[in-house]
Amino acid sequence: xxGIVGLYLKDLSLEPQLGALFAPMLISMSExxxxxxxxxxYGDEVADDWIKLTLRHEDPNFAWQALxxxxxxxxxxxxxxxxxxKVAVFKLQSSAAAAAxxxxxxxxxxxxxxxxxxxxxxxxVGTPGHISATFNLPxxxxxxxxxxxxxxxxxxxxxxxxxxxxxxLDLCLxxxxxxxxxxxxxxxxxxxGVHFATDNDSEVAAGYLTWQxxxxxxxxxxxxxxxxxxxxxxxxxxxxxxxxAVLRDPIACKPAVMAETxxxxxxxxxxRALASLPGIQxxxxxxxxxxxxxxxxxxxEGSTQ
Amino acid sequence: MKSIDLQNTPLRELNQQLxxxxxxxxxxxWQVLNPLGQHNIACGLDQKLRVDIHGHTGYFCAGMNQxxxxxxxxxxxxxxxxxxxxGSVRVKGNASQCAGATAHGGLLVIEGDAAARCGISMKGVxxxxxxxxxHMSCFMGQAGTLVVCGDAGEALGDSLYExxxxxxxxxxxxxxxxxxxxxxxxxxxxxxxxxxxxxMDHDPSQFKRYGSARQLYNFSVDKTESY
Numbered sequence: 001x002x003g004i005v006g007l008y009l010k011d012l013s014l015e016p017q018l019g020a021l022f023a024p025m026l027i028s029m030s031e032x033x034x035x036x037x038x039x040x041x042y043g044d045e046v047a048d049d050w051i052k053l054t055l056r057h058e059d060p061n062f063a064w065q066a067l068x069x070x071x072x073x074x075x076x077x078x079x080x081x082x083x084x085x086k087v088a089v090f091k092l093q094s095s096a097a098a099a100a101x102x103x104x105x106x107x108x109x110x111x112x113x114x115x116x117x118x119x120x121x122x123x124x125v126g127t128p129g130h131i132s133a134t135f136n137l138p139x140x141x142x143x144x145x146x147x148x149x150x151x152x153x154x155x156x157x158x159x160x161x162x163x164x165x166x167x168x169l170d171l172c173l174x175x176x177x178x179x180x181x182x183x184x185x186x187x188x189x190x191x192x193g194v195h196f197a198t199d200n201d202s203e204v205a206a207g208y209l210t211w212q213x214x215x216x217x218x219x220x221x222x223x224x225x226x227x228x229x230x231x232x233x234x235x236x237x238x239x240x241x242x243x244x245a246v247l248r249d250p251i252a253c254k255p256a257v258m259a260e261t262x263x264x265x266x267x268x269x270x271x272r273a274l275a276s277l278p279g280i281q282x283x284x285x286x287x288x289x290x291x292x293x294x295x296x297x298x299x300x301e302g303s304t305q
Numbered sequence: 306m307k308s309i310d311l312q313n314t315p316l317r318e319l320n321q322q323l324x325x326x327x328x329x330x331x332x333x334x335w336q337v338l339n340p341l342g343q344h345n346i347a348c349g350l351d352q353k354l355r356v357d358i359h360g361h362t363g364y365f366c367a368g369m370n371q372x373x374x375x376x377x378x379x380x381x382x383x384x385x386x387x388x389x390x391x392g393s394v395r396v397k398g399n400a401s402q403c404a405g406a407t408a409h410g411g412l413l414v415i416e417g418d419a420a421a422r423c424g425i426s427m428k429g430v431x432x433x434x435x436x437x438x439x440h441m442s443c444f445m446g447q448a449g450t451l452v453v454c455g456d457a458g459e460a461l462g463d464s465l466y467e468x469x470x471x472x473x474x475x476x477x478x479x480x481x482x483x484x485x486x487x488x489x490x491x492x493x494x495x496x497x498x499x500x501x502x503x504x505m506d507h508d509p510s511q512f513k514r515y516g517s518a519r520q521l522y523n524f525s526v527d528k529t530e531s532y
Contacts, residue, residue, distance in 0.1 A: 252402070252421055252439075255382075255402075257382075257401070270342060270364075271342035271363060271380070272341055272342030272363055275342045275361070285380055285398075286399065287399070287401050287402075289439075290421065
């Protein structure tokens, strides 16, 4: 089943409230996904010559300070970090590749959940309410956020199966549905240099978009081509550094509803996830059309359907 | 009139109170506030009630309705009036997919648009949509009437049995075994009555009629009466 939710602010004065607005949306989708939950939040950007990583370690007492020192010495760079439960956000004056290589060579026990300039991914096994409280989601600020509540069908209830998935810089995807050609597509993408951390079908969709964007496609072009190359059922919500998009497959079995006001754009699997948003009674509320790309990009006006 | 605010009354309590009216009618007029997209609001009614729901509803609102008149002053989620037997359901806004699915009787009016699969497997209900319907509408429709004042999406009436379909606007494509048929006087009359019942102001002669070519299912003209 699964529930997906997204909130993209048009009115940036709401940035300090992003987490508080979003937490009830995520929690309202508990019945659709009680097994694990997570979210990707965008904001708090680092400079272009810095990189931001979200890291996770099974040990809640993991020595993050020691890892910070190791980054400093080995990558010869400035390091800022803070941790939040089992997750830590690291900001390095270095490159994503150098940081990932160092972790791969020296700290295979540390999971790399996201890399980029803006994105932070926080996810755990457990109910959405538990995840929201663990990471203090209501206290978070940012520009846009997408989240997922998982009812496991395609693979086990583990961290590896928890959404959101990020396979490229600042790119994140949440998925309600199931893909049927993910194994073959994963092999195809592996040969083109895309890395995968799990066997999950949704990660393949994220990897596919990453590859398309690396090849120079715009988000809209990548999603357009995805409709040709991805086989299965899906409603996707996609986040990029400055953008937000929603796409349903042509059959459109998986639900989705969207709402827009002058202050925000929101999407959810069901309307009740939007019911707590301010001004929702006056919002434009609609069901996204099948096989239609809905995208918003900061710096451009409105939706570019 | 009895007013129930779903922000401070559990949904089951509302539905229980409405169901109790079936055995003894104590209050015919009901108003529901703050539905907040909850599922299964006012399901399984079986009494001549008037229920006004102010706001957007979730899945299966007014499902299995008998006799009652339910008005949703907002949008409806999936499966509104699913399996309705009699009475009427009116959606002032838009409806999500599978509106009126498998419904046997009564009148479903959607003033806005209905999404995909409107009237899927309908079995006798009359559905009037003021706007457009999405793809696969009236899939395997068995009996009843679907009136669309706007456009219809892909594969309208796929695997159709005996539903009468009327569309004023364009049809993106017809499903298997669904064909356009001539609009005769008897159809104008049927359509006029339904548009009147729904309170829609359209010229019946502007509609096109679609129905089953009867090539896919085992239709026998000798048994027409039983369809």
